[in-house]
Amino acid sequence: MTHQVVDHENDYESLGANSSATQNALAGALAGIGEHCLMYPVDSIKTRMQVGQSVTTLVSTSSTGWLQAQQQLWRGVYSVVLGAGPAHALHFATYEFCKERFHQWIQQEESNWTRDENLQQILATGSAGACATLAHDVMMTPFDVIKQRMQLKDSVYRSVRECARAVYVKEGITAFYISLPTTLTMSIPFQSIQFATYERCLSLLNSDRHYDPKSHVIAGALAGMFASSVTTPLDVIKTLLQTRGSSTDLQIRHCRGFWDAAKLIYGRYGYHGFFRGFKPRILTHMPATAISWTVYEYFKWFLSRHS
Template sequence: MAQQEPLTPFGNALAGALGGVFSNAVIYPLDTVKTRIQADQGPKNDAKKKGQVTVRKGAGLLEGVMTIARSKEGVTGLYRGFGASMVNTFSTQFAYFYWYTVVRTLYVNRLATKGKGGVAQLSTAVELLLGAVAGGLAQIFTIPVSVIATRQQLGGPRSDEEDIVEKKQELAAANSPAQPTASAKAKSAAVTAGKSVAKVANPSDPDSFLGVAREILRDDGITGLWRGLKPSLVLTVNPAITYGVFERVKNIILAASDGKMTPAKSFLVGAVSKTLATLVTFPYILAKVRLQAKDTPYTGAIDVLQKVFKREGVIGWYKGCQSQVTKAVLAQALLFYFRDYFEVWTRKILYSAKKP
């Protein structure tokens, strides 16, 4: 059977994005739990005032899932920010795979024109550098969606205090005089008009994608959407390490076996490569999450690491690491396992798009 032509940068990007969305959708509740563990939003009393559910320190992913599911948030709390997260995953994966394919192809072609052999295996250092460049380009364009998704995951249902205040206001309105004064009428009309405008600007609720985006713009300005960009740029080495190690280990396995990369082998290599990448970069993953949280007391990634180290030592840098590794490894392993299927689906989508 004739070998299929390699996918274009757009095709590779689409295949990677589809794979990323699928794998992250499967384990999304775990992602919500690990984000809350990493955020460490303070004492339970403070969290209750914000209507948030805290996860016990040292809790595992399963306990975290059950804690949120049994709380006032319910099972839906495990899927807070799901839409934004999937958009973020798709856009990030698409941008990463697109730019990685572009920069890698340009580099290989440049080697070929210099007579160094374009088909030669690239060194691990080069693979990591190309991956970092691609990841940096991807992050610059996609981090606003990541900030919104993180804020949604860290949110919670309305607190009891807020519910009581609203009920008191409704009772006061119901018990008001039958013939309100002109000033009262004007005030009521103004409030009603204000609510109508708010609903038009935000058709659902303040915790929706647009609602959170508007809140960030109101509180932090346009730069708030790029909060955590610096640690995100540092974290571009994470996928670079992941794919760099994956390619190295894959080549070793292919050379030592029958030369065929089965889905089971892809799953195993993907798990190993992602675990290594996560362990190396986890402190900055923690810093990124805390910087993107609402009302964060930190000024930057270094500030996060310094304050956490002062309170908890090096162990504090790895708070929630087990949850992060479990979630990341499962997502990455699923992505590698089903990658061939995503390429098949991508070819079908591109073929259908070319039809008149």
């Protein structure tokens, strides 16, 4: 009896190695959907702020105005549901697979600089996060384009399908991927920083790696705050590129890539322009990352324990 109890308590410590790719993928899918859906209204506000649209219409004291504001805040959420599930499944499954392989490879190196355990952890998790991000963003970017088009104040699209069809007819397939280089430029450092920060914070808060929601929430929130702070300028550029086809501004519509968007933002707003939407981005990513990691760690523990 005693042996069984000890096994259950320590069951979580080696989940990265013991949980299957299917379990990691399913836990990641549930985490991604939960994260994006719960924080979607704040993300809608961030999108409008980054493209220079007013958010005052989202605040109303009348019951009719309040309902309309809620509808606007949630418009496009189905695009996230459709994309976040499979994209996050691939994301976390890739992360767990690469983390173990990179950690083993780094440990085999004979160099003095790779003998530090903390450095090994940072290198392995950061590199695994970069690989996972590449897989995630290739799948998720088209859904993100649709989402942000529907989040705009003057959006006329009533469904995800209608928006996708209209964008394809007017702008072609390139509209869904024009922001991909910028997205990867932002997401790879974001996720590398986030994963490395999360794992480091977790090792300090929960060194035994038992399932502990409190430590996952704190580590996730700190990781989200730090990573989103550093990468906000790239997110502003990405938003401009993904919504350019819906803009009435000719200069924005003619932006062909990263440098065109960066020059336009700097020319109009200076350095401050690269931090528009900074607060709602932080307010989105802190709880979103905390939710994502907590849900992921829970389902990974649950599925592994009951498999």
